[in-house]
Amino acid sequence: MRIVLTHEKKLYVLDEPIPEEPPAGAPQRDAYNKHLNDLVEVSRIMLTTMTPELQKQHEGMTAFDMIDHLKTLYEEQARHERFDVLKALFSTKLSEGSLA
Numbered sequence: 001m002r003i004v005l006t007h008e009k010k011l012y013v014l015d016e017p018i019p020e021e022p023p024a025g026a027p028q029r030d031a032y033n034k035h036l037n038d039l040v041e042v043s044r045i046m047l048t049t050m051t052p053e054l055q056k057q058h059e060g061m062t063a064f065d066m067i068d069h070l071k072t073l074y075e076e077q078a079r080h081e082r083f084d085v086l087k088a089l090f091s092t093k094l095s096e097g098s099l100a
Contacts (some may be wrong), residue, residue: 001049010038014067039063 005011012035019035022028047055058066084096 005067013042
């Protein structure tokens, strides 16, 4: 998904929170509105790729908030998996006489 969002120049909505709303007529207003539109589009794309259970948990969230929540949900599991992979890698022994 990050590849597609990078190509579409919308990846920033996952990495940046919604900026403060500028006053009406301010030059930043167009950029703010674009951010909101991109945020809605990316949020919909993310929801369609989720399981129904995850969709229910994230329905009212923006894409930025979804990413933050998903990191919270899965970072502990990813840390354990990384540990297990590294443990297996370090415990692997080379055959006697092998070069690498």
